[in-house]
Amino acid sequence: MTNKExxxxxxxxxxxxxxxxxxxxxxxxxxxxESQKIALKVLLKLDEMKMTQKDLAxxxxxxxxxxxxxxxxxxxxxxETQIQLQNILDIPxxxxxxxxxxxxxxxxxxxxxxxxxxxxxxxxFVSNYKSGKVIKMSFPQASEVYPYQEAINE
Amino acid sequence: MKIVSIFAEKLFSFxxxxxxxxxxxxxxxxxxxxxxxxxxxxxxxxxxxxxxxxKIIDNAFEIQDxxxxxxxxxxxxxxxxxxxxxxxxxxxxxxxxxxxxINNQLRIYAIKIDEECFVITGGxxxxxxxxxxxxxxxxxxxxxxxxxxxxxxxxxxxIDSFFELLSEAK
Numbered sequence: 001m002t003n004k005e006x007x008x009x010x011x012x013x014x015x016x017x018x019x020x021x022x023x024x025x026x027x028x029x030x031x032x033x034e035s036q037k038i039a040l041k042v043l044l045k046l047d048e049m050k051m052t053q054k055d056l057a058x059x060x061x062x063x064x065x066x067x068x069x070x071x072x073x074x075x076x077x078x079x080e081t082q083i084q085l086q087n088i089l090d091i092p093x094x095x096x097x098x099x100x101x102x103x104x105x106x107x108x109x110x111x112x113x114x115x116x117x118x119x120x121x122x123x124x125f126v127s128n129y130k131s132g133k134v135i136k137m138s139f140p141q142a143s144e145v146y147p148y149q150e151a152i153n154e
Numbered sequence: 155m156k157i158v159s160i161f162a163e164k165l166f167s168f169x170x171x172x173x174x175x176x177x178x179x180x181x182x183x184x185x186x187x188x189x190x191x192x193x194x195x196x197x198x199x200x201x202x203x204x205x206x207x208x209k210i211i212d213n214a215f216e217i218q219d220x221x222x223x224x225x226x227x228x229x230x231x232x233x234x235x236x237x238x239x240x241x242x243x244x245x246x247x248x249x250x251x252x253x254x255x256i257n258n259q260l261r262i263y264a265i266k267i268d269e270e271c272f273v274i275t276g277g278x279x280x281x282x283x284x285x286x287x288x289x290x291x292x293x294x295x296x297x298x299x300x301x302x303x304x305x306x307x308x309x310x311x312x313i314d315s316f317f318e319l320l321s322e323a324k
Contacts, residue, residue: 002268003267003268003310003311004163004267004268004271006308006309006310007157007267007271007273007305007310008163009308010157010305010308010310011157011158011159011166012156012157012158012169014156014158014169015159016158016159016160016167016176016179018160018161018167018176018178018179018182018221019160019161019221019222019225021179021182022182022218022221022222022225023222023225025182025186025218026218026219026222029215029218032186033211036186036188036207036211039188039189040188040192040204040207040208043188043189043192044192044203044204068189071188071189072187072188072189072190073186073187073188073189074186074187
């Protein structure tokens with residue numbers, strides 16, 4: 001009996017689907033890659049926010065096992081799940097994240113501009129400028145108060 | 155300890171009693187698991203976690219492509235291996251002869267039964283020059299020895315000691 005024949009006697013009759021699973025992975029590669037990128041974003045953000053997977057599961061109203069699947073990066077995530085992750089963790093998952101952010105920015109710039117204009121139009125503008133009073137702004141990303149002098153010099 | 159066929163009568167894998175999958179399936183699942191890879195990076199003091207995870211996933215994709223090529227019978231199985239000698243153990247190890255896998259950090263270890271027959275014993279993310287320097291590869295080396303003993307006890311003798319499916323740049 002050859003070495004190979006002896007070896008074959010040790011091989012189980014059990015059938016494997018390794019090659020089929022591999023083909024499936026190759027076929028779904030793009031989807032898997034996106035899912036893996038989202039999983040990594042989620043895990044890093046959870047660390048940053050000091051949140052557990054259990055906390056996230058509770059906020060998403062799903063089981064911790066479901067969150068575990070998401071962070072493994074092997075799930076074909078539904079749009080609904082992607083929206084939940086994006087909103088709860090404030091991470092960019094869908095194109096809408098940037099669209100919404102840019103809309104927010106435009107709104108904030110509008111408010112900022114209006115407040116700046118109204119501050120300049122105040123009757124006591126000159127005296128405010130001289131006394132070093134400040135202009136209050138509701139633009140959250142920037143400093144909330146601006147000295148009149150700086151506002152004018154800008 | 156079970157041996158299962160992966161592809162025809164050419165590529166086989168061990169399936170260990172405490173594992174749900176055979177070694178090849180287990181490794182492919184593990185190397186695609188973002189949570190596992192992130193923890194691996196953190197446990198091993200890797201500073202660029204994101205870069206590491208992405209690299210290993212890309213490495214795993216390369217292995218998937220090679221497996222598909224093997225399954226399509228494009229070349230003889232022996233083509234995918236080239237001999238390396240681990241000077242610490244004296245064992246001959248084979249590695250893949252494909253340029254595009256030169257920088258691949260993933261390793262699949264196997265024992266050669268004959269020219270066109272390999273049995274996979276396990277695999278690991280290679281983190282050190284020699285297998286003994288890193289716990290995961292040391293475990294794999296032990297698994298190779300146990301598998302070899304199992305085969306020998308059953309009258310099967312490997313041709314050329316141990317083999318490695320994927321190699322570092324040498």
